[in-house]
Amino acid sequence: MLSKKLLSALLCIVMVLALHVAHAQDRTVTGKVSDSKDGTPVSGASVQVKGTRVGTSTKADGTFSLSVSSSATTLVITSIGYETLEVSIEGKNFVEISFVSSLGTNLNEVVVTGYGTARKKDLTGSISSVKAKDFNKGVVTSPDQLIQGKVSGLQIINNSGQPGVAATIRIRGTSSIRSGNNPLIVVDGIPLSGRTPRPGNSLNNIGASPASNPLVFVNPSDIASIDVLKDASATAIYGSRGANGVIIITTKKPSSGQPTIDVNYTIGTGSIMKKLDVLSGDQYRQALTQYGLTTGDYGDNVNAFDQIIRKTLTHNISVSASGGNENARYRFSASALKDEGIIKQSDLTKYTVGFMGSFKFLDSKKLGLDVMLSTAQVNESVVPITNDAGFEGNLVAQALQWNPTHALIKPDGTYWIQPQFGASSINPLWFLKMYDDQVKSSFILASISPSYKFTNDLEYRMLYSLYQGDGRRYAMVGRQLLNIDRYKDRGLAYIGQGNERTQQFTHTLSYNKQLNSNLNLNAVIGYEYIKFQYTSSGEVAQDFEDIGIKYYDMIAYGSQSSRSVYNYRDPSNELQSFFARAAFNVKNKYLLTATLRADGSTKFGKDNRYGYFPSIGAAWNISNEDFMNSVNFVSNLKLRLGWGQTGNQEFPSGAAQTRFGVSGIGSLSQLNVANPALKWETSSTANVGLDFGILKSRVNFVIDYFSKKTKDVLFERDFPQPGASSAKQWINSPVTITNSGVEIGINADIIAKGDLGWTFGITSAFLKNNLEGLVGTYNTGALHGQGSTGAYVQKLASGYPINTYYLRIFQGIDKTTGQAIYEQDGDVSFFVNKSPNPKFLLGLSTNVQYKKWSLTANMNGAYGHYLYNNTAQSVVPITNLGTRNVAASLINTSVVENTSNPITSSTRFLEKGNYLKMSNLTISYNLGGFAKFIRSSTISLTGQNLFVLTDFTGFDPEVNVDKNIGGIPSLGIEYIPYPTARKFQLSLGLGF
């Protein structure tokens, strides 16, 4: 509906524009286009009047001649292998155009470095920049998906297939042993908290729903570039929040010139990428006979899983308009997305509206003002696919387990609420009917940034930003969910509220000057203050009647004894920082960058209010040395060295001081044992990098070696009891976490000739992780489901990688008893020297362009790690035979497993996680301009998650269900997640 409305609105705009386009063509512009390097003419380049479809192409000698209207001011020149160029024709009838090759890496490209920018050739740190044209294509709900597989050393795990769910993002491995391993994300100079205002939902016997993505409010089509700051010499400018790396998202800036409008509409369909193989009704009957079981056949043939999934429809429309003159520019954008989930009843709709303005004042134009306002509304319909469902299972488990011989719906059309094979088994279709969970989140991100140029070299800038996020959640469980006593004949309603607000002041003074012919200085000093606020509250009630009103809409009328309210307002959280950076460039050969940041935080104990984070980076542009002049095949050679210290302060506020909290009506408890010395954790990173370009920079290598040691590791240790009710205490533990590795990125322009272009890119990283100095061991990786209460599979332990597996060792099934055999009778677990941390990450991308056709493919993969399949262990084990369904792989095996073989966590369910996923394949056709008013048009077809090469038997090897224990994160455990969708999308882009 909504997209229809938007479409008709757009048509109106188009009509209005068309009226304005009918100008007389009254002059002729001629010119010549030649290669900037060697001056050879460029033929076949497209020359177009900006904002119109008037254009021509260059002849063999590079010349062109074009009739333009009197109002035309700018030409746009494009060609395969060259940077798109805009040339002013005001007052000119002849233009000489020097066309810069886009092959290889453009060393003059601007890279965002945090509180400033730098040319790529001036960089000393390890920074990867991904521009919009290289983003993963197709509709994505969160911007992190745009760069998956695009940056060496960056691992992005889409934790599950649920639209809008949080991703696990790791830059150069895991360097912390508590939550808060995700990098700092900065949007247009505004660092995000990493939290979301969306209230969680954790219902008894149903479980906790997965967290949502904190970037969901960003409109992906507004993004111009994403820069990933990897080593400490780059991230130290973010001080106590830089240790996990920094991802800087820069949105599209207003451009001057005739107003342009870009519209993109995408329609897509999705279906499940992979199903798990459980028995069909007939196979089940066969298995019952084979096992000599007399019960469990109810005569039908049902595939319950197929009943909860669907083919989906996705619409996305985005519009942007931009224009203005040199002194006042604007950009306006809006988008609407409706993304259906492949599980029935789940979807995400998202609306964004953004405005950005850029103004210059005073005669001197020295006073500038940038304003930005971005709003988003995200609505989700969530299904009960939880992280930690117990024996009752979540929706996916219930569908997998449903006895395939038992009908879901009775002949009279009513549901089998309590099936014959077990009254506590839940009919997934009935569960969907009984469960209703709506989340509505709204976001505002606004900033105002005045600036003043004292001289051409010295600029002051202030940034004030406000982020406000409000989340509401309305959930209910129907009273006719008879399978769970908690809800049977009672029902439950829940309303949750979350409210997050962040305010920020940043002042910077930057100085950028060519001091003399040999020395350039680019420096910035600044002050920053950020205040984070967070409140949450909720209401729960039970005992409702079914009278046609949603329980959550009449929550006040639950039974008095069942009604409860909770609320919590986080302790204040403020951050005050001073920072400085100076970058020297001597003769374009020797580069030196030094940064220092002092961070003060309310979180830190009173003995350690401020932390200091220095870094230094140096680079040598070897290819600019005279002795390299003769080495023709090397076009670029740069050696980079960097060292720095960065911090991490992702622990909850209030940990440094003693706190007493309300533990019930009229009841108070001491919550924690204070630690007045508590401070940030410190990572020291050394980085050696080599940038290497050959064959006129058509083949470029970026190789980095890094070693990152994290000390004073923030950790909630076990406290020597007796202690307060949290039982633990936040300390800076004498633990050392080492992450080291090598990253290799290769970009090659294999063919760039006339109409044909072919590029190929590889990103890769070899990673190693180790933990030393931990006192005792700590468990994580909690398992859930039948027979798995209290079981866990991972540990933090000295001498092992983080999250190393700790398991019973499975030795096979005994041929005579059919029971599993374990080392030492299964009474003991062992460190099995396997971990969920990949040893090797790989991203592959390629682009082939022929005339107006373009084909882009992106793949990503990870190797050398192990995943734990909690689904196989607890949801479809052989013990289900006779009542519920079992995995097909358990039947017709050479050794017959006894149906009483206990559900036991062991190496049996530890699987290799190696995979390579065709995450993105796009074919597009550039139709160009047509009619009078359409400047450009592109049509494209995108496939997402087309296939995965893997031996992992779960839904998707790209999985990370949150199975933390006491805030210690787990990694790489699959437990009945929301399955991944394979999607196809058709997209039409129009420019006016």
Add this chain to the structure above:
Amino acid sequence: MKQNKILLIAAITFSLTACTKLEEKLYSETTSGSSGGGGGNPASLLQGAYRSLEPLFMDQARVWAATEHSTDEAVGPTRGGDWDDNGIWRVYHNHRWTSEHDYLTATFRQLAQTQFAATTVLDNNPTPQQAAEAKFIRAFVMWHVLDGWDQVPFRATSLGDLTQSLPETKKGTEAADFIISELEAAIPNLPSGAGLGQASKDAAKALLMKVYLNKGVYANRAAPTFSAADMNKVIQYADEILAGPYNLGTNFFDNFAPNNTVIGTELIYTLKADNGAGIGGNGAMFYDFSGLHYNMNPSGWNGFTTLGDFYDKFDATDKRRGGAYTGVTNVTGLRVGMLFGQQYDQNGTPLLDRKGNPLSFTKEVALKETGNNLEVTGIRVMKYPPDLVHQFPWDNDLVVFRLADVLLMKAEAIARGGTGTNVAPYGNTAASIVNYIRTHPTRGVSALGTVDLNAIYDERGRELYWEFWRRNDMIRFGKFLAARTLKPEVSGEERLLFPIPNEQLVINPNLTQNPGY
């Protein structure tokens, strides 16, 4: 000039926003146990300490599991796909637990946390009664640590920077003497009578009886000797309690009913469960839920059972072995006590298990059930009649001390060399006391001819099954290590103590691992 103005404006904006002191403010919490105005809020802290007992005693995986699953009264068999839980239940019963056992670790930790919660009351200007109640709570949990682990980590204060300080360790007899002195000091300021959800003089006296009765155990668990002086203390406190309004009532199971604080006549100390006030955690639900089959009403988790050998210790007429209970059996068909054989719904229709077999509980049970009947093995225990009004949580107060326990402790103290005293109607000998209980209409079994220590031990089992006391009793009577049906080997002496959890051992050098672990 213009530049200067702009500089000025910039400077002003800067100074407006610059340099805060970074004081962390709390909103939904407070930095002190004393509320505003310096008045102190020890009453709320005391409530907090009481509430912290709930997860310890109202959860199937804490104190109850440690004190019952390790004995001849209870076992948690693995039933095919159910209840393996990494073997955590089995190792309780077959005495193969280690210092990594998650539930033992959590139990040890939480007992110490309650100790700390009680200490915060003492540190925040309590009234004499509040201080006495806090001391009772502290003594109660310290006694459980002493009884289970022998070494009791202790912090005298909750104040000051505790980051670097380690708790001291009180061991064995020293810990017992400390607990006794704390309780005796507290008694004058405790409220009189029974402690229904709140510490009282009688509650403290019952706990003192436990400490005195076991003092010989804490001196030497493998071969305890009992002094007449200690036994006379047990008798003295018993007699003081027996002077109170307690009697054996009209129905044994009334003491465990949802309204047990109203109709129970034996209750001396209970942990409060009040559905309306949101107090009580899981209440006593786990007792029933852990054993109830999925197809029963209420539907349970089909887990824990008692053992055939234990069931056979009852006479067929013993009402404590169970039967129908009005308000439950006539509503859902569920009986109370021990559930053996075919189970029925309220209409008398026999129930089936999920595989369609008759739901008929058997005496035979194995640590790992593998047969087709794995859902029905083992006799289930429903000591607490379910609260059918409040399906969650229940209103049944959890019973800690009750009359029959006090009487049997007195009988035992006499049998162990204490001097018998006559309190009507119980008589002055071990035999008169035990037989009073046995022949009471609520128990309904005949008197025993001779009442020796073995008879008292068996009577304690029949009376107090699944009430947290079996491990303590078995050790005191020298039965704990003996071979049993599902533990065919005699356990090593080290099993008389639980191992100090590794979690605490590595961070507290004042603890040493118990011998043999």
